[in-house]
Amino acid sequence: MTKTKKAVITVPQLFSMLFISRLIVSMTYSLRLSNSTSMWDHILSAGISFIVTFLLVIPVYSLFSSEKKFDIVDTSYNLMGKAGTIITFIYIIYYIFVCSYTLSVFIDFVSNVINPPISTVALSIAVILSSWYGASRGIEGLARTSGIILFVIGLSIFFIIISLMGSLEATNYQPLLYNGTSSMWNGVLYMISRTSCIPAMAMLIPKAKGSIKKGILFWNVSIYALIACLIVLIVGALGSFLDTQLFPVYTAASIAKLSSLQHMDALYLGVWTMGVFVKISLFLMISAECTNKVFKIKNRSGSLFIISLIVFILSMCFGKDYIYKFISNNMFLLSITVLTAFIIPLILLIFKLIKNRKEVKA
Amino acid sequence: MRIKTISLFFIIMPMLFLCGCSDSSQLHQKIIVQGIGVDKENEGYKITVQSFDYQNTTSEEGPNVKVISLNGESVMSALNTISKRTGLEPLYSQNIMIVIGEDAAKDGINKIIDFFIRHYESRPNVKICIARGKAEDVLSCKSGENFIQSKDISDLIDDKSDIVHFVGALHDVNSQPSATALSITQGETPTIIEDGIAVFYGDTLSGFCDENESLGIKLINGRSKGENYLLKLDDGRKVTCVINDSTSKIKTYISDVPEFTVNLDLDIGIFEIEKLNEGDMNGKENLIKNQLIANINDLFRRTIYKVIMEYGSDIFNFGKILMNKNPKYFKGIEDWGRMIKSCRYNINTNIDISVTGTEVTY
Numbered sequence: 169m170t171k172t173k174k175a176v177i178t179v180p181q182l183f184s185m186l187f188i189s190r191l192i193v194s195m196t197y198s199l200r201l202s203n204s205t206s207m208w209d210h211i212l213s214a215g216i217s218f219i220v221t222f223l224l225v226i227p228v229y230s231l232f233s234s235e236k237k238f239d240i241v242d243t244s245y246n247l248m249g250k251a252g253t254i255i256t257f258i259y260i261i262y263y264i265f266v267c268s269y270t271l272s273v274f275i276d277f278v279s280n281v282i283n284p285p286i287s288t289v290a291l292s293i294a295v296i297l298s299s300w301y302g303a304s305r306g307i308e309g310l311a312r313t314s315g316i317i318l319f320v321i322g323l324s325i326f327f328i329i330i331s332l333m334g335s336l337e338a339t340n341y342q343p344l345l346y347n348g349t350s351s352m353w354n355g356v357l358y359m360i361s362r363t364s365c366i367p368a369m370a371m372l373i374p375k376a377k378g379s380i381k382k383g384i385l386f387w388n389v390s391i392y393a394l395i396a397c398l399i400v401l402i403v404g405a406l407g408s409f410l411d412t413q414l415f416p417v418y419t420a421a422s423i424a425k426l427s428s429l430q431h432m433d434a435l436y437l438g439v440w441t442m443g444v445f446v447k448i449s450l451f452l453m454i455s456a457e458c459t460n461k462v463f464k465i466k467n468r469s470g471s472l473f474i475i476s477l478i479v480f481i482l483s484m485c486f487g488k489d490y491i492y493k494f495i496s497n498n499m500f501l502l503s504i505t506v507l508t509a510f511i512i513p514l515i516l517l518i519f520k521l522i523k524n525r526k527e528v529k530a
Numbered sequence: 531m532r533i534k535t536i537s538l539f540f541i542i543m544p545m546l547f548l549c550g551c552s553d554s555s556q557l558h559q560k561i562i563v564q565g566i567g568v569d570k571e572n573e574g575y576k577i578t579v580q581s582f583d584y585q586n587t588t589s590e591e592g593p594n595v596k597v598i599s600l601n602g603e604s605v606m607s608a609l610n611t612i613s614k615r616t617g618l619e620p621l622y623s624q625n626i627m628i629v630i631g632e633d634a635a636k637d638g639i640n641k642i643i644d645f646f647i648r649h650y651e652s653r654p655n656v657k658i659c660i661a662r663g664k665a666e667d668v669l670s671c672k673s674g675e676n677f678i679q680s681k682d683i684s685d686l687i688d689d690k691s692d693i694v695h696f697v698g699a700l701h702d703v704n705s706q707p708s709a710t711a712l713s714i715t716q717g718e719t720p721t722i723i724e725d726g727i728a729v730f731y732g733d734t735l736s737g738f739c740d741e742n743e744s745l746g747i748k749l750i751n752g753r754s755k756g757e758n759y760l761l762k763l764d765d766g767r768k769v770t771c772v773i774n775d776s777t778s779k780i781k782t783y784i785s786d787v788p789e790f791t792v793n794l795d796l797d798i799g800i801f802e803i804e805k806l807n808e809g810d811m812n813g814k815e816n817l818i819k820n821q822l823i824a825n826i827n828d829l830f831r832r833t834i835y836k837v838i839m840e841y842g843s844d845i846f847n848f849g850k851i852l853m854n855k856n857p858k859y860f861k862g863i864e865d866w867g868r869m870i871k872s873c874r875y876n877i878n879t880n881i882d883i884s885v886t887g888t889e890v891t892y
Contacts, residue, residue, distance in 0.1 A: 281650050297540060304533055339850040343857040408705075409654065409698035412647050423655045423694060431653075469533065 179378030181311035183387040192443035193362040202358035204351040213355025218392040227513035232373040240370035247519040263455035268482035302449030331426035336404030361501035366509035371454040558584040565680030567665030569631035577608040578666040622651035629665040635735035660728035662713040704849035736841035746833025752778030770802035789874040
C-alpha cells in the first residue's frame with residue numbers, strides 16, 4: 169500500500185476535468201432541486217459557497233500537497249492500518265453513487281425535456297459504455313480528452329452567454345433577500361452538496377504535477393464565476409418564467425439567439441453530454457482504482473466492468489420517483505459530501521500530525 | 531488488444547442493429563405544426579392547427595398549408611386526436627405562434643396555457659396573440675386561394691408577446707400579462723391586421739386597447755421604434771412622423787402615494803408634411819415639437835387611464851420598479867392591484883426631430 173506513484177497528468181489537466189465535472193452540476197441548476205423560491209438570492213449563495221468550498225478543501229489540500237506520493241486509500245492504510253479498508257469502502261460507495269446520480273439526473277433531463285419516449289435503458293447503456301471506455305483509457309487519455317472538451321465547452325458557453333446578453337431585463341432582478349434568507353441558504357446547501365470534486369481530489373491530487381494551490385484557486389474562482397454568470401443570465405432573461413421550468417439553464421439556452429443563429433439548446437445538450445461523459449468516466453476510474461487497491465487486483469478492466477454494471481443498475485433504480493427524491497435531497501447529499509470531502513480527510517490529517525509528532529519525538 | 535476488440539464489436543454491432551431508419555417517420559408522415567389556435571366551445575375547446583401539408587405539395591414556392599379543426603375537453607386531449615384524424619404524427623417544435631380566441635381568453639388562460647409550457651416540444655419563444663373574435667378565423671383566413679401562413683401572421687406580433695414574457699407576467703403576482711391583438715378586416719379580400727393590445731388581469735382578458743392606446747403602451751415600455759404617428763397641426767395640416775428610436779426610463783418616489791415618472795426620449799423623423807407649398811414650414815419646427823409633446827402626453831394619460839384605472843392591470847411593471855426601489859414600502863402594500871389605481875403618473879417627453887429630404891436637422 170505504500171508504493172510510490174509517478175505524477176502522470178498536470179495540474180491544469182486535473183482541474184480541467186474537475187471543472188467539467190462541476191460544470192454539469194451547474195447546468196442542471198433549478199429552483200426545484202435547490203428547493204428555493206428566488207433564484208436571484210442564489211447570487212449571494214454563490215459568494216458564500218465560494219468561501220465554504222475553500223474551507224472544505226483545506227484538509228484534502230493539507231493532506232496531499234506536502235506529500236504527493238499517497239492518495240486517500242494509501243494514506244488511510246498507512247495511518248489506520250486495516251481500518252483503512254472502511255474508509256476506502258466509503259469512498260468507493262461515494263464515487264459509485266456520484267456516477268449513478270449524475271447518470272440519473274441526465275436521464276431525468278433527457279426523458280423530461282428532450283425526448284420523453286426515449287428508452288432510458290438504452291440511453292443509460294450508451295452513456296455507461298462510452299464512459300467505461302473513457303475510464304479504461306486511464307487518467308492520461310481522459311485528461312487529454314477533457315482538454316479538448318473544455319475548449320469546445322468554453323466556446324459554446326461563451327456563445328450562449330453573448331447571445332443571451334440582449335435578452336436581459338432589469339426589472340427581473342428583484343431585491344435580494346426580499347422573501348427572507350431561506351432561498352439563499354437553500355442555494356448554499358445545493359451548491360455545497362454537489363461539490364463531489366473535493367472527494368475526487370483525494371484520489372487525483374497525487375497524480376498531478378504542478379502547483380495544487382493555484383489549481384484549486386483557479387478551479388474554485390472559475391466555477392463560482394460561471395455559476396454567478398448563469399444566475400445573472402437566467403434571472404435576467406427568463407424572469408418569473410423560470411419558476412415554471414425544470415431546467416432553466418436549458419430554457420435560457422433555447423431562447424438565446426445571435427443574429428440568424430437560434431435554438432442554442434443543441435449546444436447546451438452537447439455541452440452536457442460531453443460533461444457527463446467526462447464526469448462518469450473520471451469517477452468510474454477512481455472507484456475502480458480504489459477497488460483494485462483494496463482487493464489487490466492488478467487488472468483494472470475487470471473491476472471497471474463490474475463497477476460500470478453497478479452504476480447502470482443503480483441509475484435504473486434511482487429513476488424511481490421516491491428514490492430520486494431521496495437521493496436528490498440536499499441534506500442527504502450534503503452529509504455524504506461533507507463526510508468524504510471534509511470529515512474523513514480531517515481525521516486523517518489529525519492522525520498524520522499525531523504520527524509525525526511521535527516520529528519527531530522518537 | 532482486448533479493449534480494441536471489444537470496442538470494435540461495439541462499433542460494428544450498432545451499425546447492424548441500431549441503424550435507426552426502420553421505425554422513423556418521414557416528413558410526409560408528420561404534421562409540421564406552424565400555428566395553434568384555441569377557442570372556447572361549450573364545455574371544452576376547439577383547437578385549430580395550421581400546418582405544412584407535405585402530402586399535397588404542388589407549389590414550387592414551398593409546401594402548402596392546411597388547417598385542421600379539433601375538439602376536446604382540454605388542449606392536450608384535442609391535440610391528441612390529430613393522429614386519429616389524419617394518421618400523421620404531430621411535430622410541435624416548429625410551432626411559431628399561438629392564437630387564443632377572445633372567449634377562451636376571457637374564460638382564463640391558466641386553463642389552456644399549461645400544454646405550451648410543459649410539453650417538451652413546445653418552445654418558450656413561441657409568439658402568443660389574442661384574436662378579436664375566434665382564433666379559428668385567424669388561422670383559416672385565406673388570401674385568394676391560399677391560407678395566410680402562420681409565419682406571415684407572426685410578423686404582426688410584437689417580439690415580447692411570447693410565452694416567456696406572457697407566462698412570466700402571469701406567474702408574477704406583481705405584474706399582469708398583455709399580448710398583441712389580431713383581427714380580420716372585412717371586405718372582398720380579408721386580411722389579418724394587428725389591432726391593438728389585449729390586456730389581462732390575472733389570467734383573464736380585461737379588454738383591448740385601441741391603436742392609439744397601444745402606441746401609448748409601447749411608448750411607456752420604450753418599444754415604439756418604427757411606429758408611425760399622424761400629427762394634426764392647428765392649421766389643419768397633417769404631419770406623418772416615424773419613431774426612429776425610443777427609450778423609456780421609469781423612476782419612482784414616494785410622497786403620500788407612490789409616484790411614477792416616465793422619462794421618454796424619442797427620436798422622430800418627419801417623412802411627410804401635407805400641403806407644404808401652401809405654407810412656410812421654416813420656423814415651425816418648435817410648433818411641431820410642442821404639439822407632438824402635448825399629443826404624446828395626452829396619449830400617455832389616456833393609456834394610463836385605460837390600462838391602470840379601468841382594467842387595474844400593471845402591464846408596465848410599475849410594481850416591480852417600486853419593489854426594486856423601495857422593497858420595505860412595497861412589502862407593506864397589501865393589495866398592489868388596488869393600490870396601483872391610487873398612484874400618480876407623470877411623463878417627461880424629450881423629442882429630437884429630424885426632417886428627411888431637407889438639410890435641416892433640429
